[in-house]
Amino acid sequence: MRTKFWHGLLSVVVTVLLITNAQLTSTALRNQQIALPSAPTSTILVAAAASLQKALQEITPLYTRANPSQTINYNFAASGVLAQQIEQGAPVDVFIAAADKQMNTLQKQGLLASGQINLLTNQLVLIVPKQSTSLTSFRQLIQPEIKRISIGEPRTVPAGQYATEVLKSLGLLDRVKSKFVLGNNVKSVLTTVETGDVEAGIVYITDAKSSDKVKVVAIADGKLHSPIRYPIAVLKSSNSIAARQYVEFLQGKSAKAVFKKYGFGIAKP
Numbered sequence: 001m002r003t004k005f006w007h008g009l010l011s012v013v014v015t016v017l018l019i020t021n022a023q024l025t026s027t028a029l030r031n032q033q034i035a036l037p038s039a040p041t042s043t044i045l046v047a048a049a050a051s052l053q054k055a056l057q058e059i060t061p062l063y064t065r066a067n068p069s070q071t072i073n074y075n076f077a078a079s080g081v082l083a084q085q086i087e088q089g090a091p092v093d094v095f096i097a098a099a100d101k102q103m104n105t106l107q108k109q110g111l112l113a114s115g116q117i118n119l120l121t122n123q124l125v126l127i128v129p130k131q132s133t134s135l136t137s138f139r140q141l142i143q144p145e146i147k148r149i150s151i152g153e154p155r156t157v158p159a160g161q162y163a164t165e166v167l168k169s170l171g172l173l174d175r176v177k178s179k180f181v182l183g184n185n186v187k188s189v190l191t192t193v194e195t196g197d198v199e200a201g202i203v204y205i206t207d208a209k210s211s212d213k214v215k216v217v218a219i220a221d222g223k224l225h226s227p228i229r230y231p232i233a234v235l236k237s238s239n240s241i242a243a244r245q246y247v248e249f250l251q252g253k254s255a256k257a258v259f260k261k262y263g264f265g266i267a268k269p
Contacts, residue, residue, distance in 0.1 A: 042242045043071045045091060047082040049098035049230065050185040051122070051159070051204050055262040056096075059255050063246065070242050078185040080156030086111060086235065093238035094246060096230060098122070098186075098204075099158035103231040113234040119250060120230035121265035123205040124162050124220040129196050135217050138166065141200060142175050150181045150192040150201035158228075159186040163202035165225040190214065204228070206263040229267055 048056055053076045060072050075082065075092070083102035086092050087109065096119065097103045103116050128135050134145060141149055152160030160182065167173040183189035186203050193201040194213040201214075208216050222228075232250065234243045249255055256266055 041069045044093045045073050046094045047075045047092045048096040049079045050076045050187045059258050078157040093243040096232045113236045116231040116233040118229050118267035119232045122228045125205045125216045126218040127208050127214040146199045148198035149179045150189045150198040153182045162225040166220045169224040209263045
């Protein structure tokens with residue numbers, strides 16, 4: 001009887017030990033799973049022409065939804081100002097300019113990781129305050145009642161550069177440049193027209209479409225100015241694989257749909 005008793009007791013002890021060991025092992029495995037490192041995060045700094053602001057801000061959640069470990073920060077300004085910041089060492093990952101000039105300058109200085117890609121196109125338009133009836137064409141800008149015309153600073157704002165090219169091609173530049181009110185980016189030009197501080201302004205069609213306080217009275221013939229292109233490139237100073245993924249995403253269907261919504265054209269490869 002005693003032998004049977006001790007055998008039974010030993011069997012119970014062994015069973016308890018096995019169960020306890022299994023529980024400890026299961027707990028350890030759960031702890032190991034909890035301790036697994038999360039996916040590495042990365043932040044991309046994008047320097048982009050001011051005219052892209054609304055479109056890119058709408059595209060951002062589409063990108064981060066597909067790439068949840070990534071964060072996109074933006075610096076929106078005139079392309080010339082952004083290029084100067086990059087030349088001075090600003091830690092930019094991706095640059096999107098509103099003209100070839102600024103991107104070409106950075107490429108010549110060896111600041112791009114690889115070649116640039118033409119992403120978008122745009123059109124240049126003449127706008128007036130919504131209730132205005134004073135203008136219907138660029139040529140009417142010489143009229144004496146038109147006292148102030150807002151354009152971007154041509155040295156740093158591509159839209160201003162294109163505006164002077166149009167006016168020069170039409171033989172109007174010397175006759176209207178004394179009327180210029182220069183903006184530090186295309187958004188500021190739009191604002192001066194919205195508020196009625198000027199009688200007219202020259203902006204991109206995408207900017208005009210974003211406002212219900214102005215109206216387009218003329219679209220510049222593309223032959224009157226340099227091609228309006230938005231090149232994009234990854235900077236050599238960026239070591240981020242995410243930067244290249246972002247550039248690829250902007251060339252995809254979902255991003256293109258947003259760009260088209262805001263009036264941009266898609267550049268041909």
